[in-house]
């Protein structure tokens with residue numbers, strides 16, 4: 426499918442979109458203009474959250490996270506105190522969790538594998554992937570300088586978050602905008618905001634879920650029912666009430682996956698990784714495990730909204746929730762691996778890069794224009810990403 430261009434989204438003027446202003450998107454003509462004499466140099470910037478690379482990095486990583494106004498929405502003069510308080514409160518637990526993974530997050534290594542696999546799937550262009558992490562190295566500024574030094578013809582900003590949230594992709598875009606200005610990076614840029622119901626992404630996800638389901642079924646007593654729990658990272662309820670489309674987009678993905686799977690399965694959506702004292706969106710993954718125990722149903726947990734393994738899959742799902750399920754007597758606990766460098770998933774990203782280039786410069790979703798429904802005022806096609 427060919428994307429519509431950004432500015433033809435019904436009812437929206439070019440100036441109503443903030444992100445294309447936010448990211449330097451310079452250059453007349455279309456992105457399809459061939460660069461004569463050589464294949465076009467496309468810098469693909471992969472956004473992810475980042476994680477500590479050694480135990481001493483855990484506290485500053487947590488401080489970076491909680492100092493982000495997109496994460497901790499309190500008045501600016503309170504934020505440093507609250508950030509320090511929450512980071513201190515979490516550091517011991519986080520250190521124990523990262524210790525189970527060798528003292529560091531696997532996220533950067535896995536993102537590098539995704540980057541190499543993606544470059545290999547785009548032979549028709551001179552594509553180079555760069556990684557911009559939000560809360561630990563490589564930060565946006567390091568990456569923006571590296572992109573500038575490479576002298577690309579075009580840039581594609583590709584979040585490794587299929588679902589747009591102000592806390593993830595929105596925050597990364599704000600950081601990228603600031604870094605681009607600081608680095609003096611002025612190159613035609615197209616941003617993919619999200620791809621929750623992209624066909625190839627959904628099909629790749631179905632393939633992983635189906636394989637794990639079949640395996641679990643062969644191991645389980647046929648008399649025991651199996652429920653599929655799609656477990657996404659949670660968010661504070663206030664962020665959703667403010668118009669963040671993340672939860673709606675997660676629901677769209679799950680519906681698309683279930684529909685493409687075409688199997689008669691018992692399934693539910695739940696939310697994990699609550700990290701602040703406020704009320705987070707329901708139901709929690711813990712409460713779904715408790716319900717499965719009451720129903721004497723085994724569970725297959727599908728990490729949804731995460732496309733790489735990290736502490737929240739390898740520790741929270743594989744250790745903490747597995748233990749909880751065992752202690753409650755859940756008759757079986759299985760887990761679908763995240764996409765990582767799965768060939769189907771990387772092929773979906775490669776296709777998204779091609780379509781993003783066709784659509785640009787500016788902002789697009791996998792569907793071309795804005796895909797979020799009206800209540801979602803924080804959809805980047807509508808919201809102003811704050812200046813930094």
Ligand SMILES: C=CC1=C(C)c2cc3[nH]c(cc4nc(cc5[nH]c(cc1n2)c(C)c5CCC(=O)O)C(CCC(=O)O)=C4C)c(C)c3C=C
Nearest residue numbers: 474475476477496515519530590592593658700730735736
């Ligand atoms: C869809 C993905 C994610 C959303 C949405 C998200 C929101 C969000 N996260 C926190 C707090 C923490 N997140 C932490 C780590 C972490 N979170 C994500 C993904 C999403 N976060 C990833 C990929 C990681 C990296 C994990 C790793 O392996 O390093 C952490 C640190 C770990 C810990 O202490 O548990 C915190 C804290 C909030 C508050 C939030 C939304 C408001």
Ligand SMILES: [Fe+2]
Nearest residue numbers: 474658698700
């Ligand atoms: Fe998180």
Ligand SMILES: [Fe+2]
Nearest residue numbers: 796797804805
């Ligand atoms: Fe949107």
